[in-house]
Amino acid sequence: MSRLFGTDGVRGEANSTLTADLALALSEAASTVLASPSAGSVRPVAVLGRDPRASGEMLEAAVCAGLAASGVDVLRVGVVPTPAVAYLTAAYEADMGVMISASHNPMPDNGIKIFGRGGHKLDDAVEDRIEQLLRPGSEAQRRAYRPTGAAIGRVRSAPEALDRYLQHLAAASDTRLDGVTVVVDCANGAAHRAAPLAYKAAGAKVVAINDEPDGININDRCGSTHLDDVRRAVVEQGADLGLAHDGDADRCLAVDAEGNVVDGDVIMAILAVAMREAGELSEDTLVATVMSNLGLHLGMQAAGITVRTTAVGDRYVLEELRRGSYSLGGEQSGHVVLPDHGTTGDGVLTGLRLMARMAGTGRTLAELTKVMTVLPQVLVNVRVEDKKAVADSASVGEAVRLAEAELAGRGRVLLRPSGTEPLVRVMVEAEDIAVARKLADTLSDAVSGV
Incomplete structure (x- = not known):
């Protein structure tokens, strides 16, 4: 059995690899590890939310059944952003939280993200304990406590959760x-209510687009992975900026008034400088991943800010933030984490803080971006059948060596397997975009040839 958990929970094509049976078993296993009840005690509580995907309804029912059958009370908070589930898990003092979402993935996919007490993402060791309970022969251990009568978990809704x-x-x-x-481009996803309401409450004039989810149209040529809609709308509306969220609203990318x-790198740079000026940037340090642009490192160095680098995935950023008690971190993709205000990336909060910097300084977003210069970067997603074979390939290793020799220290090469899809991401940075494209094409061919 290959590892079930990826970099951000369990994902797969809904009703194919991610079935109702798996969702039920996973919720049983997670409750055993995170919220194991015992007869006669007060029942544990789990907060459960989802994005608007049609398959979320099916998976929500399965998760509710698995948790209740394990003696866990379920607090259904409905369609809300992932960071809302993380926050509410802490706010309701729940034993665990579950978010049903595949984030930026296309609609046929779905996923299950699990939070521990306090709304924190699980570390590898805890995920491994949950997975162990899903292996053949572990059913009895997973179902060791099957309550009856009044001890069965109850399921109720929390209509006040979004407020x-x-x-x-x-x-x-x-x-x-x-x-x-x-x-604001809501990606026809979990932000369709939360983002416009939050921005309006702060005083902004809001033009919402892609804010009518029907269960099928989530991330469909919109949101943070497809920026054409928001770029066009900003120019047409004469807006000061645009913000684009992904399906579960833990990401935020922006567009200036010119489109x-x-x-995420530039957003982090803007926020880092703002927080340093306000005395809020712990240790004058920003945490980013290996995918962040070299320009971020150079810009932060000039601003007197240290950049600490982690593996790709907001969970690794979170681990480093907690380890060093730092106050800002994130990813180029738009995950931005502010640990003083949340335990995971929060796209809506990121948008609020970015606009606050504009309002507080009286400067346009374009002016604020001058805090760093983005070096040309080319990213190619190469579909593969065996990511491990690519990592072990001598021919791919030689192609990387030759590319790095050509860059001669004036750029970067990074090959990284996706944690959620059958892809290898090929990234090349260079002073000249033509050189970056050429090397990215050469490396992509080498990966495809394995």
Whole structure:
């Protein structure tokens, strides 16, 4: 059995690899590890949310059944962003949280993210304990406690949950945004209510697009992975900026008034400088991943800010933030984590803090981006059948060596297997975009040939 958990929970094609049976068994296993009840005690509690995918309804029912059958009370918070589930797990003092979402993945996929007490993501060791309970022959251990009668878990809804999360956002970013006009692309996902409400409550004029989810259209040519809609709308509306979230709203990318894309690296740089000026940037340190642009490192060095680097995945950023008690970290993809205000990336909070920097300085987003210069970067996703074979390939290793020799220290090469899809991501940075493209094509061919 290959490892079930990827870099961000368990994902797969809904009703194919991610079935209702698996969701039920996974929730039983997770409750055994994180919220194991015992006869006669107060029942543990789990917070359960989802994004609007049609398959989420089926998987939500299965997770509810698995948790309740294990003696866990389920608090259903409905369609809310992933960071809302993380926050609410802590706010309700629940034993665990579950979010049903495949984030930026296309609609046929879905996923199950699990949070421990306090809304924290699970570390590898805990995930391994849960997986062990899903292996053949472990059913009896997983189902060691099967309550009956009044001890069976109860399922209830929490209609106040979204308002509670919005109040948390307001407290985490209290700068008024009056006079700021923002276009927000909700990706027909979990942000379709939360993001417009949060931005309006702060005083911004909001133009919402892709905010009518039907269960099928999530991430469909919209949101943080498809920025054409928000770029066009910002220019047409004469807005000050645009913000684009992904399906579960733990990401945020931006667009300036001219329609230029502002990625996660630049957003982190803007926030890092703002926090350093306010005395809020712990140890004057920003945590980023190996995928962050070399320009981020150079810009932060000039600003007197240290950049600590981790493996790709916001869980690794979170681990480093907690280890060093740092106050800001994230990824180029738009995951930005502010540990003083949340235990995971929060796209809506990121948008609020970015607009607060604009409102507080009176500067446009384009002016704020000058804090760093983005070096040309080419990223190619190569579909493969065996990611391990690519990692072990001598021919791929030789292609990387030759590319690095050609760059001669004036750029970077990174090959990274996706944690959630059958892809190897080929990234090349160079001073000249033509050189970056050429080397990326050469490396992609080498990966494809394995």
